[in-house]
Amino acid sequence: MSLLDKDTQARIDSWLSSEYDKDTVSQVQKLVDNKEETELLDSFYKELEFGTGGLRGIMGVGSNRMNKYTIGKATQGLANYLKKQFPNQLIKVAVSYDSRNNSQSFGHLVADVFSANGIHVFLFKELRPTPVLSFAVRHFDCQSGVMLTASHNPKEYNGYKAYWNDGGQLVEPHDKNVITEVNAIQSVDEIKFDRVEANITLVGEELDEIYIQANQRLSIHPEAVEAQKDLKIVFSPIHGTGITLVPKMLEAWGFTHVSVVKEQAKPDGNFPTVVYPNPEEEDAMSMAMKFGQELKADVIMATDPDADRVGVAIPNDKGEYQLINGNQIGSLLAYYVLSSKKDKGELKENDYIVKTIVTTNLIADIGDDLGVQTYETLTGFKYIGELITKEQGKGTYLVGGEESYGYLVGELVRDKDAVNSCAFIAEMTAYFKSQGKTVFQVLTELYVKYGFYKEKLISLTKKGKAGADEIKQMMVDLRKNAPKTLGGIAVKEIRDYENQVSNNLISGETTAIDLPKSDVLQFVTVDGDVISARPSGTEPKIKFYCSVKESLMDKSQYEAIQAKLEQKVENIMADIVKN
Template identity: 75%
Template sequence: MSTLDKETQDRINQWLSSEYDQETVSKIQQLVDQQEETELLDSFYKELEFGTGGLRGIMGVGSNRMNKYTIGKATQGLANYHKKQFPDQQISVAVSYDSRNNSQSFGHLVADVFSANDIKVYLFKELRPTPMLSFAVRHFGCQGGVMLTASHNPKEYNGYKAYWNDGGQLVAPHDKNVITEVNAIKSVSEIKFERKDSNIELIDADFDQIYIDANLALSIHPEAVKAQKDLKIVYSPIHGTGITIVPKMLNAWGFEQVAVVDEQAQPDGNFPTVVYPNPEEEEAMSKAMQKGQELDADVVMATDPDADRVGVAIKLPSGEYQLINGNQIGSLLTYYVLSSKKDLGQLKANDYIVKTIVTSNLFSDIAESFDVKFYETLTGFKFIGEVMTKVQGKENYLVGGEESYGFLVGDLVRDKDAVNACAFIAEMAAYFKNQGKSLFDVLISLYMKYGYYKEKLTSLTKKGKAGADEIKQMMADLRADLPKELGGIAVSEVRDYEKGEATDMKTGQKSKIDLPKSDVLQFITMDGDVISARPSGTEPKIKFYCSVRETLEFTEDYGQISNRLDDKVRQMMADIVKD
């Protein structure tokens, strides 16, 4: 006796019809015959949502999976929207893909559908990173673009990032309008799958040099690189697209000692040497750190499969290597860019930086100390890109980033760019080494100047429909019973970004938050500590971010204060993270 609800069963029956190819129908029928009801429910309980960043999901058959039909439908909806937005124009889009299983075939499928709709497609001949797709949209003057990637998700996932004509991911009103167009497609017969070769132009490896040269023009201290051309750099692409461009970029910058982690150099969608291809994870960085130790490297870096995020390990005075988090990487980059430009007399009155609401306030502290304006956005680099586009021509973007290891120096693209970041991290290491300082020395000096910020991210994974419902309930429970204190410290303010309001917990006074609505809760304590709760938009997770701060006066107190802040984080997190 089936326990599936009628809506799910109706979707299954639709997918068993002759509209779908025989291979798809056979796989679904097999699940039905074997009474795999949990798999059927997760595969069909909803349509795979074309969310505000595109699609992301597990590959397989079904309406809630990444496959030929869900990708075809998304692309047809996007094509329909482009035609409405750009009537009587020759529309063009750029398409790229990463090293994930099926990414190349999905990329060609997307190109087929666009071309069948008489849209010109600039299709990368081989896999290339997400930031190069953003760059290509701007370089070729395209109306949009699509990147096939699930970023750092596990190997069973794939995804579809949609871009607009500024090179940024879709934002309001286009995101919701495209979703409407996609949802308006009710039949497979409405999707044009027949490729028109005449509408497709391949982007070959010559394009790499255009991208490299544009980035190289942003270099702040080429003389430091020249002096430190033998800086020892270890790099891993973690089986992703970074191998196609990061070593070339570093060599073009002038670095001659770039050692690639051989075991992780080959693009491979099974990511055989890691559990998750995510440079936020210590396990994923372990081989690069091991090689760094062997070579006595100055800096160790690794990028995720689509090379938009970068993880970094730095050398401690003890000779050991330590991973630094996204807040630390971004703070170092922000300080390097702003201090260098000030020293060179290049800071302008209209310069600005950008960070997200869950990113360390150390970013904004640094900006304020240099009298540089800062913007704060919702989580997701597309919102940073949106700010860049809005103030383009009036204000000058310098650097921006988010705690999830995404950074960008200069405004060549409208997305996070680990290729660009790798080059600037290496240049920054060379510049400070030229002054006799390590990146660890610089980090400690930032803590002594601005306060020792310590952050921790805790993620709870909740898979499938049951997991999605549980995450929704967790946020509802938090809103229904707001914590009055965290770790024994009174909560002074609660910011509910879904309601668009901040509440003073002492007076009850409410004030408006001038950002788009988003399912995020933020708690600020009397000490100025911040804890944020946020369901992930790209993974089946709910995330809790904690940031605490204490004054650091003497270098020798670093270890003691670090331990004290760790204890504080643990106590605060215990009061809010309920699994």
């Protein structure tokens, strides 16, 4: 029996027509001739859709793959939508790309389609980080922007992040409306591929300087940087775009001792020195950590291919280098920014910070203690960007982030920014060092003051259509048979963000969740532990998050409490994954 349903077969047949170029037809025909039904099903069972990170998929032929036609169709659909949203206006878009295989050619393809539609394109001459694209949208007063990147995904992936006129990624209703326009395109002949050179302006290093100078003006303690300008910093771009701006930013900030990991300095879409170019992974950070140990670095940082995420390693009290996770980095940045501004008398009544629903509550504790409001959004930095735009003129965004290693200080862009974050992490390290403290010591002090938080993330990869169906079923099963206990601890509250309702299992009280619908379930135990289940919007994964907390009375208890919390997390995770 064939795996291919009627709709999938129809898509395959259409891709074998003369609408498509000979090479594409040949590749599809080869899959058909070889009866590679699983590959055909995964490649054609649906159209690529916008998730939390836009359009993202494996490169290759097919409606569910990243290629000339899916990218062309997405761009034509976006162009059609822009024309409807901004009638009788000169429409401008910014287009950039990272170091991934095909990113540059895809970027030029996107520029071609926009230009052919009479839209003016600001096209970057060379690869640049995602946050610089967001900055460019705002700087050039564009209505939209596109970044060609698959962020930290494996090398076979590429992606298409679409931005609106505020410099933030597409959110409702625009994301769904663009998909409607894309789906309305019935034929490849409707896609305008012929470049109009007059509609393209190339963007060079002149924008780098504007971006760097704007970030420099955000510096809180330039005097600490001056005092610690020889701070030993090790940086790796992990073969990505970070090399274009992170060293320049740190140098402009005033740091004179920045050492780049040479083996990972050159942009390369094959990411030859790592399994995954993801600074969340210990493997991806190992080369930078080894180099940092040799140099006795004060701080080690590494960015992902499009430089919107940054991983960090620091020396602990034993002089050993250890990775700190995204929740810890975000908490440290929040504490540094808020406490510094409070000490300088610069905090204002309407200042605020932002975290996502799966990010540590330590950030909110810090905000509450220092008198700054904490907003919470759905997972995905596009929601933080949306909130910053919504609050513009009413309040001032200071700092925010998510557990997946993405942060932003200040309002210059509407996306996570590892270039900006690297500068502030370095400044924070310098400031604490000038006070005679290490970053690790400050982190421990936060745990003593606010409670020892311990988090863990488990990602289960489920590839292809079968995997997507399995993930869907896992969420259905969790809703139908919600666990009553996790790790031996009673569950007191279930938050269902898809149905926008929270149920208190003890009181029986039901309350509405005032956030957009999202396929996320959260279980809160009687101990206050928060366990979340969420299908990824950008990868074929289902993610389970766990955050637990216990009092830390004294620094001397650090290792004992950490071990206790680690065991608690393991017990909880064993239950939630089993469920």
